[in-house]
Amino acid sequence: MSEESNGPNKSSTGPEIDKASDREGPAVVSRRWLLLKAGVALNGLVGLALAVPVVRYLLAPVRKDSSYKSWVSLGDADGFPVGETRLVSFKNPWTQPWDGQTDNVAAYVRREGASQFTVFAINCAHLGCPVRWFPQSQLFMCPCHGGVYYADGSRASGPPERGLFTYDYKIVGEQLQIDAGQMPSLSNSAKLVNISSPAKTSGNDGDCGCRG
Amino acid sequence: MPGMKQSGRRIYDWFEQRLQVEGPIKDAVLHKVPRNTASWWYVFGSAAFTLLMLQIVTGILLALVYVPSAAEAWNSLNILNHQVPLGWFLRAVHAWGSNFMVAVVFIHMAQVFLFGAYKFPRELTWTVGVFLLLMTLGMAFTGQVLRFDQDAYWGLGIGVFILSRVPWMGGGLVHLLLGGPTIAGATLSRFFALHVFVIPGTLLFLALVHVWMVIKLGINEWPMPGRLVRKSTYIAEYNQLTHEDGIPFVPGAFWKDLIFSAAVLAAVGVCAAVFGPAGPGGQPDPSITQTVPKPDFPFLWIYAVLSYLPPSMETPFILIAPILMIAGLLAVPFVASEGEKSWHRRPVAVLALASVAVGWGVFTHLAMNTPWSPHMGAWSGDTLPLEYLREATPLVRQGAVIFQAKQCRNCHSIGGHGGERGPALDAVATRMTPDQMRYKVVTGGGNMPAYGKNLSPPEIEALVSFLETLHPKGEPPAFDASQQAAQSNPAPGGSNTP
Amino acid sequence: MRRGALAFVLPLVLALAGCGRLPGARAEAEPPARPEDVLDFHTLYSTNCQACHGANGHGGPAMELGNPEYQALVDDATLRKWISGGMPGTEMPAFAQSAGGMLTDAQVNAIIAGMRKEWAKSNVFAGAAPPPYAQDQAGDVKRGQQTYQARCASCHEKPSRQQVTSLAYLSLVSDQALRTIIVTGRPDIGQPDWRLEPTPIPGRPPAVYAYLVGPPLSAQDVTDIVTYLGSLRNPAAVSAAPTPIPPRR
Numbered sequence: 024m025s026e027e028s029n030g031p032n033k034s035s036t037g038p039e040i041d042k043a044s045d046r047e048g049p050a051v052v053s054r055r056w057l058l059l060k061a062g063v064a065l066n067g068l069v070g071l072a073l074a075v076p077v078v079r080y081l082l083a084p085v086r087k088d089s090s091y092k093s094w095v096s097l098g099d100a101d102g103f104p105v106g107e108t109r110l111v112s113f114k115n116p117w118t119q120p121w122d123g124q125t126d127n128v129a130a131y132v133r134r135e136g137a138s139q140f141t142v143f144a145i146n147c148a149h150l151g152c153p154v155r156w157f158p159q160s161q162l163f164m165c166p167c168h169g170g171v172y173y174a175d176g177s178r179a180s181g182p183p184e185r186g187l188f189t190y191d192y193k194i195v196g197e198q199l200q201i202d203a204g205q206m207p208s209l210s211n212s213a214k215l216v217n218i219s220s221p222a223k224t225s226g227n228d229g230d231c232g233c234r235g
Numbered sequence: 236m237p238g239m240k241q242s243g244r245r246i247y248d249w250f251e252q253r254l255q256v257e258g259p260i261k262d263a264v265l266h267k268v269p270r271n272t273a274s275w276w277y278v279f280g281s282a283a284f285t286l287l288m289l290q291i292v293t294g295i296l297l298a299l300v301y302v303p304s305a306a307e308a309w310n311s312l313n314i315l316n317h318q319v320p321l322g323w324f325l326r327a328v329h330a331w332g333s334n335f336m337v338a339v340v341f342i343h344m345a346q347v348f349l350f351g352a353y354k355f356p357r358e359l360t361w362t363v364g365v366f367l368l369l370m371t372l373g374m375a376f377t378g379q380v381l382r383f384d385q386d387a388y389w390g391l392g393i394g395v396f397i398l399s400r401v402p403w404m405g406g407g408l409v410h411l412l413l414g415g416p417t418i419a420g421a422t423l424s425r426f427f428a429l430h431v432f433v434i435p436g437t438l439l440f441l442a443l444v445h446v447w448m449v450i451k452l453g454i455n456e457w458p459m460p461g462r463l464v465r466k467s468t469y470i471a472e473y474n475q476l477t478h479e480d481g482i483p484f485v486p487g488a489f490w491k492d493l494i495f496s497a498a499v500l501a502a503v504g505v506c507a508a509v510f511g512p513a514g515p516g517g518q519p520d521p522s523i524t525q526t527v528p529k530p531d532f533p534f535l536w537i538y539a540v541l542s543y544l545p546p547s548m549e550t551p552f553i554l555i556a557p558i559l560m561i562a563g564l565l566a567v568p569f570v571a572s573e574g575e576k577s578w579h580r581r582p583v584a585v586l587a588l589a590s591v592a593v594g595w596g597v598f599t600h601l602a603m604n605t606p607w608s609p610h611m612g613a614w615s616g617d618t619l620p621l622e623y624l625r626e627a628t629p630l631v632r633q634g635a636v637i638f639q640a641k642q643c644r645n646c647h648s649i650g651g652h653g654g655e656r657g658p659a660l661d662a663v664a665t666r667m668t669p670d671q672m673r674y675k676v677v678t679g680g681g682n683m684p685a686y687g688k689n690l691s692p693p694e695i696e697a698l699v700s701f702l703e704t705l706h707p708k709g710e711p712p713a714f715d716a717s718q719q720a721a722q723s724n725p726a727p728g729g730s731n732t733p
Numbered sequence: 734m735r736r737g738a739l740a741f742v743l744p745l746v747l748a749l750a751g752c753g754r755l756p757g758a759r760a761e762a763e764p765p766a767r768p769e770d771v772l773d774f775h776t777l778y779s780t781n782c783q784a785c786h787g788a789n790g791h792g793g794p795a796m797e798l799g800n801p802e803y804q805a806l807v808d809d810a811t812l813r814k815w816i817s818g819g820m821p822g823t824e825m826p827a828f829a830q831s832a833g834g835m836l837t838d839a840q841v842n843a844i845i846a847g848m849r850k851e852w853a854k855s856n857v858f859a860g861a862a863p864p865p866y867a868q869d870q871a872g873d874v875k876r877g878q879q880t881y882q883a884r885c886a887s888c889h890e891k892p893s894r895q896q897v898t899s900l901a902y903l904s905l906v907s908d909q910a911l912r913t914i915i916v917t918g919r920p921d922i923g924q925p926d927w928r929l930e931p932t933p934i935p936g937r938p939p940a941v942y943a944y945l946v947g948p949p950l951s952a953q954d955v956t957d958i959v960t961y962l963g964s965l966r967n968p969a970a971v972s973a974a975p976t977p978i979p980p981r982r
Contacts, residue, residue, distance in 0.1 A: 081411075082411070084410040084411055084413065084414045084415050084421065085407040085410045085411055088406065091415070091416035092416075110524065112522035115417055117415060117416050117419075119419065119420040119421060120306075121304045121306045122306065122420040123304070123305045123308075123309075123420070123519070124306075124518055124519060124520035124521075125305050125388070125417070125418060125419045125420070125422075125519055125520070125521060126417075126419060127520050127522035128417070128521060128522065129521060129522035145524060146392065146396075149396070149541075149549070150392070150393040150397070150541060151389070151392035151393060151395060151396040152389050152393070152528055153389065153521070153524045153528075155525070155611055157642050157645075159614075159640050159641050160641040160642040160643075160686070160689050161688070161689045162642065162684055164609045164611065164642070164645060165608075165609075166526065166527040166528065166609070167389070167393070167527075167528060167542075167608065168541060168542035168607055168608065169542060169607040169608050169609055169656050169682075171609070173684065179679070179684035179685070180679070180681075180682045180683060181607075181682065182541070182544060182545075182546055182549060184546040184547070184549060184550075204416055204417075205416040205417065206392070206395060206409075206413070208395055208405075208406075208409060209396060209405065209550075210398075210399035210400070210406040210408075210409055
């Protein structure tokens with residue numbers, strides 16, 4: 024939109040201008056047109072100079088996943104009974120004062136052994152709705168499109184292509200910590216996991232944004 | 236009162252001398268249109284514009300109270316609903332106005348398509364119209380976000396998951412959409428900017444361009460079979476038609492527009508008064524898992540389509556289908572810019588429109604019932620019909636407890652209550668033998684998870700003994716004919732159990 | 734013409750001015766509560782309990798909570814224990830958040846208080862002293878078997894009916910659950926309480942149980958019967974079910 028510099032012939036646009044230029048003589052006309060072009064070019068230049076910070080401002084939220092994430096404590100590791108899956112909620116580490124209730128994040132902690140955990144995101148791997156854990160049938164069920172997962176997070180049925188997302192975790196002192204801060208989604212999780220293979224990741228390799 | 240009339244005239248002249256709009260307005264108002272376009276079929280465009288005005292006015296009124304902050308938006312809506320006098324009514328008018336506007340825009344588009352009105356020289360009018368449709372849907376979606384309840388939160392979550400499927404740039408696009416890593420304060424602020432400034436501004440501008448072209452190019456004449464559009468002759472033919480058989484737009488055609496617009500506005504008002512505002516639902520706290528998110532009406536069909544796609548199709552479909560759909564709409568006037576306008580001679584177009592309409596209706600209807608979703612509260616909230624347990628033995632009763640406690644009910648209905656993900660089990664015993672039931676429960680299959688690891692043998696026995704009782708009176712349960720035969724004539728020296 | 738329009742618009746204006754009266758008005762309603770803030774007994778019961786315990790406490794597959802005798806026998810602490818942490822040996826799941834459920838302690842208390850208010854009645858035992866809720870003495874298997882044969886078998890040993898000695902059944906109920914149902918009975922399905930007085934079954938002629946009349950079971954009898962039934966319990970034996978065969982396709 025600022026590229027007005029090409030084609031000096033473009034000046035003859037309307038009959039009235041032509042008439043006016045006839046009256047005023049070629050010399051004046053060429054000077055006025057030159058000044059006009061200079062004006063357009065100046066605006067383009069200033070516009071470009073202002074556009075750079077605007078674009079930078081607009082793209083500010085686009086950052087590396089790792090810069091949004093940090094380790095969050097889910098509380099005492101011994102608060103989670105072995106063999107059970109519990110719903111926990113924590114404050115999102117990346118917040119603004121006006122986030123209100125939206126900075127609450129929930130996750131499911133499954134404790135497999137003394138220091139063996141799996142921390143699942145509550146977001147269904149299909150379209151992100153909050154799955155609900157049913158300890159009686161040992162299933163996670165999604166209320167949106169009917170995705171169902173087994174206790175280990177692998178897909179049981181429904182439209183999801185993969186198992187539930189998991190967070191990286193570590194145990195610091197007595198505290199269970201996870202690497203959180205980002206809404207888990209297919210773009211920040213490692214890869215599509217084959218449906219037939221159990222979507223369990225080994226050890227503490229979660230896939231909620233391990234790209235960072 | 237001649238004096239008053241005279242002074243009124245003087246004031247008018249004073250303004251007209253300075254504004255000089257009488258001429259252009261007179262031209263627009265009195266331009267001739269073909270007589271047969273003064274039809275009740277041609278009122279949808281103006282109704283859509285009227286609704287746009289209504290939305291702008293009610294939107295501004297709501298913005299007087301609404302707080303576009305993630306922490307306060309939900310509360311301010313509840314205050315509008317419960318404390319501000321008639322705040323609920325304004326919310327309701329805005330919500331119903333939105334539903335009506337989406338509906339009227341779609342009807343307008345269908346009518347234009349059916350009447351071939353997009354053909355030469357009105358291709359650009361159609362193209363702008365496609366963008367107006369997208370903007371209208373954009374307003375509906377961003378408006379749903381501004382409601383900022385659980386449906387809004389998780390609906391946006393679905394948007395995030397759709398965007399995140401874009402190869403390479405998915406993550407960046409998500410951050411751009413949300414204004415950060417999660418749905419939070421920054422997200423609501425930018426959706427407010429979109430809903431209140433960006434989209435309405437563009438929408439209004441494009442709508443004026445659209446109307447400008449309608450005035451400049453003339454209203455599409457009533458299609459006649461056999462009257463073909465040719466680029467070389469159409470304009471002359473149209474001008475001849477308006478000259479020979481034209482009437483001034485005002486009042487000839489405009490009175491129908493006015494009456495229909497008033498009727499639509501009245502319908503919005505009545506719906507608002509009777510049905511009230513939309514939500515807000517539960518608070519936008521993502522740690523509340525007891526929620527069943529559902530999008531607003533215009534997006535229900537997408538919600539349904541997404542649940543029926545096989546897993547392998549999800550990403551390709553989600554990414555490619557919208558592009559194809561929009562490209563298809565944009566291509567319509569360029570693929571068929573000449574030729575027949577009448578639906579009598581355009582079977583493919585009529586069929587296409589009919590299939591789209593039927594498909595849309597079916598998917599929307601499905602999404603209203605969501606048969607694919609487990610009913611999260613069925614296991615603990617839906618009772619069994621008393622007569623199903625009247626003759627029950629203790630074991631059968633215990634099987635019924637397991638049927639409930641293990642969430643079978645969330646996907647399988649009994650007595651009309653429960654999930655519809657799996658088949659209703661009221662007559663399951665007539666379809667499956669106990670062994671088949673056992674096998675199905677243990678191994679799952681199809682869309683059913685395998686329960687082998689989650690049920691103990693006594694639990695399976697009890698469950699199957701309950702399921703065995705589920706058959707209508709007088710209809711015998713299914714049996715394994717080969718086993719019965721083997722039992723009545725035991726083979727010598729052989730065992731019939733594998 | 735103008736008068737007609739006025740006649741059309743005026744009622745609408747008046748209706749709006751009298752606000753709050755229109756069906757769409759939300760003036761009286763409360764904003765939606767957070768799920769953990771719901772303390773209304775009927776809402777809590779109908780969303781969490783009634784699928785197994787029956788609408789209004791009767792006629793469900795699990796224990797009849799609406800039986801006033803049950804309400805009189807069980808104390809608040811015990812109810813709280815079962816609701817919060819689940820009942821071991823049965824399908825009763827844990828509902829308290831502390832045990833992985835969805836309900837807060839306040840909600841559990843609201844359910845208990847609501848049940849008392851709805852279903853508890855004074856003087857349900859009419860002066861008779863029922864055997865205590867919890868077992869308080871040792872039971873004897875032999876004696877229990879004799880008492881069972883004498884007092885229970887006439888109904889419970891009928892072929893294909895009411896088989897409480899079924900191994901699968903016994904694997905799914907705890908001794909406490911058996912004890913509770915023997916003591917309080919289940920009037921909604923015709924199970925008599927410890928007094929073994931005939932109880933009419935809804936929808937069936939009452940004559941069926943006419944021969945039951947006899948002395949009430951003593952606390953020792955109840956303990957013995959439960960001990961006997963408990964001795965039959967053997968979950969490992971239930972897996973002897975026929976091997977599943979794939980359904981034909």
